[in-house]
Amino acid sequence: MQSTIAPIQQLQNWLGNGLRPTLIAGPCSAETEEQVHATVKALAASGKVSMIRAGIWKPRTRPNSFEGVGEKGLTWLKDAGIATNLPVMTEVANAHHVELALKAGMDALWIGARTSVNPFTVQEIADALKGLDIPIFVKNPVNPDLQLWIGAIERFMNAGINRIAAIHRGFSYHGESVYRNEPMWEIPIRLRTIMPDLPVFCDPSHICGKRDLLALVSQRAMDMGMDGLMIETHPNPDKAWSDAAQQITPETLLTLINSLAIRQENISSAEIRDGLSELRTRIDLLDAQILDLISARMGIAREIGQYKKENGITILQLERWMEIVKTRGFRADKLGLSDDFIRNYLEQLHKESILHQTRVMNASKGDDGVMW
Ligand code: PEP
Numbered sequence: 001m002q003s004t005i006a007p008i009q010q011l012q013n014w015l016g017n018g019l020r021p022t023l024i025a026g027p028c029s030a031e032t033e034e035q036v037h038a039t040v041k042a043l044a045a046s047g048k049v050s051m052i053r054a055g056i057w058k059p060r061t062r063p064n065s066f067e068g069v070g071e072k073g074l075t076w077l078k079d080a081g082i083a084t085n086l087p088v089m090t091e092v093a094n095a096h097h098v099e100l101a102l103k104a105g106m107d108a109l110w111i112g113a114r115t116s117v118n119p120f121t122v123q124e125i126a127d128a129l130k131g132l133d134i135p136i137f138v139k140n141p142v143n144p145d146l147q148l149w150i151g152a153i154e155r156f157m158n159a160g161i162n163r164i165a166a167i168h169r170g171f172s173y174h175g176e177s178v179y180r181n182e183p184m185w186e187i188p189i190r191l192r193t194i195m196p197d198l199p200v201f202c203d204p205s206h207i208c209g210k211r212d213l214l215a216l217v218s219q220r221a222m223d224m225g226m227d228g229l230m231i232e233t234h235p236n237p238d239k240a241w242s243d244a245a246q247q248i249t250p251e252t253l254l255t256l257i258n259s260l261a262i263r264q265e266n267i268s269s270a271e272i273r274d275g276l277s278e279l280r281t282r283i284d285l286l287d288a289q290i291l292d293l294i295s296a297r298m299g300i301a302r303e304i305g306q307y308k309k310e311n312g313i314t315i316l317q318l319e320r321w322m323e324i325v326k327t328r329g330f331r332a333d334k335l336g337l338s339d340d341f342i343r344n345y346l347e348q349l350h351k352e353s354i355l356h357q358t359r360v361m362n363a364s365k366g367d368d369g370v371m372w
């Protein structure tokens with residue numbers, strides 16, 4: 001029995017409000033009964049929060065750090081939810097967690113980034129949930145693998161879960177970055193194009209890793225058309241037992257939410273549509289010219305391939321490639337194009353050019369250039 005994904009309206013109806021963003025807030029971890037109650041009470045008072053989160057079992061990178069209070073925290077969380085009339089959710093990472101979370105009356109569950117990477121574990125959790133009607137929020141896997149994220153979502157659909165949402169929490173990255181986890185917005189955007197009915201939340205807390213970036217990333221998530229936000233909150237963030245640097249007080253959260261510009265993805269007025277359509281026509285024209293130019297460039301690349309073949313010269317000419325990167329980089333910089341963009345663009349262009357040259361030079365050896 002495979003489910004269809006509930007659109008955000010259905011999730012919102014369940015949550016009983018039409019707030020945008022749909023806001024999930026609460027501490028990274030439940031620490032003490034007082035901390036859970038104080039956080040939930042303050043969040044409820046803001047009137048902006050649709051659901052409470054708290055981690056009970058914490059997947060920590062290194063051992064010997066706080067790994068969650070365990071089962072007793074479920075009771076604190078559920079009681080705080082009942083006291084404020086808010087649904088509560090926690091992270092489950094195996095079938096035993098599911099059993100305890102359901103027994104304690106959790107209203108929704110989320111699948112953490114370290115769990116989404118593992119199809120065995122996701123399947124174990126999906127099997128434990130078979131036939132149950134509980135909303136499941138699936139975080140992206142730690143590595144930037146869209147198929148793995150979709151696969152995890154599909155495992156819950158296959159188990160008959162009707163209310164599923166995705167949570168974008170960023171991706172591990174080896175380079176230097178201002179973020180704790182790179183947002184790589186193109187990945188949730190691609191997810192939205194593949195599953196347009198799937199509600200998508202953003203978790204700015206785990207993307208940023210520090211609180212001063214939260215407002216910026218939350219605004220970006222809203223401008224990417226995301227449905228909701230999950231933000232970690234703590235009455236005394238600096239003293240939090242986990243993820244202290246990224247947590248904010250319920251009061252700061254309210255200021256953040258009130259500062260967001262909420263723009264519409266659907267264009268309602270004919271006048272705005274016309275204005276946009278005039279600008280889009282100009283973009284369409286330029287895109288057509290850009291593609292014609294790239295195609296012409298590939299034509300020359302094929303001629304070069306023929307020439308290199310006849311003269312026994314390698315496809316990659318490192319010196320020429322370095323010169324291209326340098327000169328185009330200078331020009332792009334003057335034109336106000338970002339470094340990152342021009343590097344990615346040139347690499348893709350070079351890759352396509354090599355593919356065309358490979359076909360010319362090595363077709364007789366059975367290489368069609370596709371295996372690059
Ligand atoms: C969390 O939400 O506290 C958490 C552990 O998140 P993630 O799985 O995204 O790292």
Ligand code: MN
Pocket residue numbers: 028029232242243
């Ligand atoms: Mn956390």
